[in-house]
Each structure stands twice: as C-alpha cells, then as structure tokens.
Amino acid sequence: MSDLLERLRERGWRLTAQRRVVAEVLDGDHVHYTADEVHARASARLPEIARATVYNTLSELVSIGEVIEVSTDGRAKRYDPNARHTHQHLVCSKCGTIRDVHPSGDPLAELPEAERYGFTISDASITYRGTCPQCAAA
Amino acid sequence: MSDLLERLRERGWRLTAQRRVVAEVLDGDHVHYTADEVHARASARLPEIARATVYNTLSELVSIGEVIEVSTDGRAKRYDPNARHTHQHLVCSKCGTIRDVHPSGDPLAELPEAERYGFTISDASITYRGTCPQCAAA
C-alpha cells in the first residue's frame, strides 16, 4: 500500500497521519469495510481521528479511482481497494459478506445498441446474491 | 395494476385505502421512485397516509416479489414494480435516472464454479452506469 501513498504524493496530496492510517486500513485484497468500520480500525491506531476525515479521505480515494464504492443493500456503502483489477461482487444475502469474483463474459458488450437509449455507458457492475457456506450451514 | 390488487387479495391481504394508493402510484413501466417519492405521490391522493405505512407496504410488496428494490448509489432505495420480467438497470451518473434494459447474456451462467466459493447463488443483477442524453447535452 506504500505505492498508494506514493501515487497520492505524486498527485500533490499532503500526506497526513490520518490519510496514511486510512490507506493502511484499506490495505489488502478482499477488504470491503464500511466507512464506520474504516473509522473504527483507524481509531485503533490514531484515536483522535475524526469521522469526517475518514469520509473525506474515502471520497477522495474514490474520486481518483483508487477505491471503488460498493452499495449492495441500501445500508452503508462499502469501500473496495482492489480497484486496479476489474472484478464483480458476490454478496451473501444473510450476513452481507462480500467476495470479489471474475465472471467470464463482458457485460458491456452484451447490451445491444437498441437498449442504450442514447446513454454514453462507461461501466457495468454485476452483483451476485446468494447464501454463503457459513450461513447455509447455520 | 388492478391485477396486482387481485393477487394481493388472493394472498389474504386486507385491501385498505392506503395499500390501494401505494399500488396505484407504482403503476406503470419505467417507474423507479424512492420511498419518499412514493409517499409524496400517495399523499396527494390520501393526505393522511403515514410514512411508516408506505415503508411497510413497500417492504411487503418486495418480500412477495411484486416489486424489486434497487439501490444504485447508497442513497435512498428505489422501487421497481416491473418485477415479473427480469431486466437490468441503466443509471445516469449525473441525474440518477434509471431505465430498464435487457442485455443478451446470462450473467449467472458466466460465473465459473471456481469463482463461487461454495455460495448458493440465487440471483445476478447488472447495473450499467453512464450519462444520459439530457445530461450529456447540458
């Protein structure tokens, strides 16, 4: 994740302790925390970090494309740092767990011209829903 | 939409004025209101209808599969009454307009077994994002 900090610096960002901590929390694959979870984990390392700062930093990371915002259920948005490799999401309807998955087709190519209504389409995201093994066993 | 009322009656639902009004508001294709918009439109016909009643009725319609809940942006969920025909959604990133669309492939079939992580998958939804003609012109 230090390369993320590097990229941020190249964009002229001021590297504050708060931003560093948020970036560290988001480190790793298959991480899909809510803003609140990011705040909780960041607080563990930097107790005085403000909620607003976490929201600000997450929004900035999303706007420059380093992190993807995932809203699967109308509850809290989740933040997915694995933005450099296109992938889709598999969500457990019961516990809300999210996995990154890689389907075979290209959904963008599968939308006929007649179904585009003049839109300029930039992106397609697929959400698979089901029950995870843990919840199925319970 | 009177057939919806008929189906509800068959399920043993009590047909109250409030439920009737909510069903009427949801009548038609390409309708994707938020709960608040449903409430506003229902209030126009039945001024004393409570917010909680609208939420209750919408939840019930979703749980019996007459209406689909769509959360495209982490803001308010939208309610899509066109549930009997499977379809996907095309969302304008600027104004939030939603259109129903029908891509060619079957996303469920495109998720390899190795990418299912033991989940029992029940459903796949695709959200296309882009800019609608109106917003592109502005």
Place this chain on the structure above:
DNA sequence: TTCTTGACTTAGACATTGTCCAATGTAGGA
C-alpha cells in the same frame, strides 16, 4: 532552520433515510 500559507482536520450540529412502538382505527368474516 524557521516562517508562511493554504490545505487538512476536528467536533458537533444537521440532514436524510429508514425502523420501531404503543395507541387507535378498520376490513372482512361470523
């Protein structure tokens, strides 16, 4: 190194969306 400055952070008020509950009302069967 120290200074300066504009960007960053903070705390808390506020906004939006959704849920819950006790009291009241009523649809539909007896």
Place this chain on the structure above:
DNA sequence: TCCTACATTGGACAATGTCTAAGTCAAGAA
C-alpha cells in the same frame, strides 16, 4: 351489526452521511 385480528398512525429513535467554522500542520520558501 359486531368482533377482532390486522393495519395505520405519529412520533421517537437509529444509522449513515454532510457541512461548517475554527484550529492545526505539511511542505515549500527564504
């Protein structure tokens, strides 16, 4: 018509996110 279980109401509450004014600080300049 009367009963009663189910539905509705209104308002409190909860969860998530946004905004603002005042204070703080990273990083370049001198």
